[in-house]
Amino acid sequence: MEGKWLLCMLLVLGTALVQAHDGHDDDVIDIEDDLDDVIEEVEDSKSKPDASSPPSPKVTYKAPVPTGEVYFADSFDRGTLSGWILSRAKKDDTDDEIAKYDGKWEVDEMKESKLPGDKGLVLMSRAKHHAISTKLNKPFIFDTKPLIVQYEVNFQNGIECGGAYVKLLSKTPELNLDQFHDKTPYTIMFGPDKCGEDYKLHFIFRHKNPKTGVYEEKHAKRPDADLKTYFTDKKTHLYTLILNPDNSFEILVDQSVVNSGNLLHDMTPPVNPSREIEDPEDRKPEDWDERPKIPDPDAVKPDDWDEDAPAKIPDEEATKPEGWLDDEPEYVPDPDAERPEDWDEDMDGEWEAPQIANPKCESAPGCGVWQRPMIDNPNYKGRWKPPMIDNPNYQKRSRKVMLKKMVTLSVKRRTTGSLKQRRMKF
Structure with missing residues (x-):
């Protein structure tokens, strides 16, 4: 089967690029190395200026050429959103006040950018x-070439709960990008996502x-x-x-x-079903006994077994501490309290x-009536129950008959695409 993808983003901040390669090791643009080189030039231009030398030329950011x-x-x-389509959709099953996709976007430099002119797609609104x-x-x-999806993300203000992932949307006749929402059919979803202390890097x-x-x-x-x-x-x-x-995949x-693995075997649930499946038509026999142990039917309660004995009894060896104030209550009325002026005894009762x-x-050491502390009753046995013995009729848990089934699938799908974020590469 063929697969076509449309790339769409839900959260991004910079340069974006989608590529297919015969050999991605040779053709992939190394954005980070390019940026490192430029940053080194900027830092070198700032370090130890020679008074006799002419001023260094101003270094500005230049986007990598794909x-x-x-x-x-x-x-x-x-510096514009030209070519990008903002969604005007609403989320289903959500209150109208928060259902709209009305978050604001701008193209701007990072707050602490070392490269003047290095801009990205920035989220300007919270919640x-x-x-x-x-x-x-x-x-x-x-089909015959790998797909590489690559982009940069910078949570320059931190993030509490949200995602910065991209989606490759499935090609459908009814696809309308200004109505793009969370239920829009997609083929691939990839990118970071976080809520609370749960940190994820999705690939779905x-x-x-x-x-x-x-x-x-x-x-x-x-x-x-x-x-x-x-x-x-914040890097x-x-x-x-x-x-x-x-x-x-990698x-x-x-x-x-x-992370790495195989699309057929290392996904949940797997693309290739199990070789055998449970028979949905099979039923557990009525006389099937799944109890490994049963009460001993021949056991008899001992004559001296006292089911009424309490679990706790007073400690007969305990003595009242010296100085215990038997005639003093633990709590007394507050002598400084005064009845509120608006207290109505007819309505509120006696104050x-x-x-x-x-x-x-x-x-x-204490006040009020002294009582012996409670201790475990050494003669406590509780309610008598017959001991458990092996069940002579025990059968292991009913296991349904397995049907042989072997299906091999390949992951190829027709899709188109749409995208978003800060420096990206596919």
Whole structure:
């Protein structure tokens, strides 16, 4: 099957690029290395100026030039949202006041940018739904070339609960980007997401079950790496997803692999069903006994078993502490309390001063009637029950008959695309 993708973003901040490669190791643009080189030039120009030398030329940011077959690229250097479509949709099953996708977007430099002119797509509002999208230059066919999705994210103000992920939208006749919302059909979802102390790096794809015709979400396992730093250090991080025609995938952060696997076997639920499945028509026999142990029917309660004995009894060896004030109550009326002026005895009843701790008890071991402390009853046995014995009729838990079934599927789908975020690369 062919696969075409439309890339759409839900949260982003900078340069975006969609590419297909014969060999991604040779053709992938190394944005971070390019930026490092430029930053080094800026730092060098600031260090130890020579009074006899002419002033260093001003260094400004220049967007990387994509090479190879590019499906989408946007550095946002124009400073506008030209070509991007803001969603005007509403979320279903949500109060009207918060259902709208009315979050504001702008193209701007980072607050602490070291590269003048380095701009990105910035979220300008808090606690709002945000959605923005744009079409690829042409549909992507996932056939003989890998798909590389890459972009940068910087949580420059931190993040409490939200995502900075992109979606490759499925190609459908009814696709309308200004109505893009959370239920819009997608093929791939990728990127960071966080709520509370739950830090995630999503990779999800939707796959059509060839038997039922129902689309199912397939989730990659959680990365082994600790993701918290990427959300809290307020630095720019590069997120990369690589999908290969042999169904392998890699997920990288700052060019280091944090997750990898196979699209057929390492997703939940797996694309390839189990070789055997439980027989849905099988039923447990009526005489099936799943109890491994049963009460001993021959056991008899001992004659000296006292079911009425209490679990706790007074400690007969305890003695009342010296100085215990038997005639003093623990609490006494507050002598300084006064009846409120608006107190109406007909309506409120007779006024009584509130109770306070008896000050005489503060220097004594206790006040009031002394009682022996309770201890465990050594003769307590509780309600008698017959001991458990092996069930002679025990059968292991009913196991349904397994039907042989082997299905091999390949992950290829027709889709178009739309996208968003800060420096990206696909």
